Amino acid sequence: MSSLHEKLSPRLTAALPSILGEVANLPYLTGGHSCGRSGCSILINLDGRGSPEAAATLLNPRVQAAVQRGGYTLLPGGSTRLKPTVGKAISHDASTGVVALKLLDGATEELQILQRLLAFQSEANHTIKLLDVIKLDTELSSCCHVIVMPWQMTLTQCLEEKHFSIRRESLRIQFLEGVAFLHEHGIAHLDLKPGNVLVHGKSGSLSPRLSIIDFGLSVFAESEETLVEGYRGTPSWAAPEVEENARKYSAILADRFSCGKVLKYFANTLPIGSAAASEPICVRLLSSVPGERPSLSAVLQVLRGAPDPWGVRAEKRGSEADGATAARKRHHVEW
Numbered sequence: 001m002s003s004l005h006e007k008l009s010p011r012l013t014a015a016l017p018s019i020l021g022e023v024a025n026l027p028y029l030t031g032g033h034s035c036g037r038s039g040c041s042i043l044i045n046l047d048g049r050g051s052p053e054a055a056a057t058l059l060n061p062r063v064q065a066a067v068q069r070g071g072y073t074l075l076p077g078g079s080t081r082l083k084p085t086v087g088k089a090i091s092h093d094a095s096t097g098v099v100a101l102k103l104l105d106g107a108t109e110e111l112q113i114l115q116r117l118l119a120f121q122s123e124a125n126h127t128i129k130l131l132d133v134i135k136l137d138t139e140l141s142s143c144c145h146v147i148v149m150p151w152q153m154t155l156t157q158c159l160e161e162k163h164f165s166i167r168r169e170s171l172r173i174q175f176l177e178g179v180a181f182l183h184e185h186g187i188a189h190l191d192l193k194p195g196n197v198l199v200h201g202k203s204g205s206l207s208p209r210l211s212i213i214d215f216g217l218s219v220f221a222e223s224e225e226t227l228v229e230g231y232r233g234t235p236s237w238a239a240p241e242v243e244e245n246a247r248k249y250s251a252i253l254a255d256r257f258s259c260g261k262v263l264k265y266f267a268n269t270l271p272i273g274s275a276a277a278s279e280p281i282c283v284r285l286l287s288s289v290p291g292e293r294p295s296l297s298a299v300l301q302v303l304r305g306a307p308d309p310w311g312v313r314a315e316k317r318g319s320e321a322d323g324a325t326a327a328r329k330r331h332h333v334e335w
Helices: 002-007 010-024 061-069 110-117 155-160 162-184 251-267 272-277 279-285 296-303
Strands: 030-036 039-045 072-074 086-091 098-104 132-135 145-150 197-200 209-212 312-316 329-333
Touching: 061 072, 061 132, 061 145, 072 098, 110 145, 155 162, 155 197, 162 209, 162 251, 162 296, 251 279, 251 296, 279 296
Parallel strands: none
Antiparallel strands: 030 039, 072 086, 086 098, 098 145, 132 145, 197 209, 312 329
């Protein structure tokens, strides 16, 4: 409209600021994406009634009204432009500040998993904190809750901050601690990737705290023997057996493969020495044979410098016939 400014009448030009202000305050169009082989279409709904896809978004006026009643106001320019079920909001309680909102699909057990995990008070519990739960009208498709969490920077943003460079090793340990904690308490995440890891801490903070988010694909898994079926995860981060939909697979062992992928991601930001030290671990975690992937508690012991739980065999370099006065030895890790 600005490009047409000179062609508009003086009266309309004078009214433009007011018109644009009114448009900015109108309810958002709610949209759901429907994709098929013929392409993608957007389902539009103005009042929240109609197709479930259109209702299942934070931008639905009825959802926004419930969020307002719950004590939060959705902020423009948040994640809703990329993912309509996740957004940024401001709490009406000044002490809480900026928060993240997520509209939950009633078909998942994400809320139950978060509530279960947060009942455990432990430094190793790196589950994102659940601040509040807003109950919605059950007429809004299968979505019946909005969960409220702290708004934090992504892992990628954190690793790009030069002020956090000395804490990258700590964050790597925290990530493995967090996933190990999930497994110890009967939860397999099944969508581990940098995009589902957040970090709390200001620039220059000496103790940034890592949080694992998005349990929408997670399952209850008592042990490595707990099997699931069907594709769960994100391509390029999921274990190879996950893509083989014809058979069941161990959810926890699939998580270990994804941990290997995330460790490789960390390695690109760590000093050369630290990155090289974790290479054998990544190789084992990324094994195409699920049963060969080591437990995360064992991996943590190695990264912390504790005695290797798999045993260390000292081998001489070169033969004893080379006349060397002192044989040089190398340590070979047996996984």
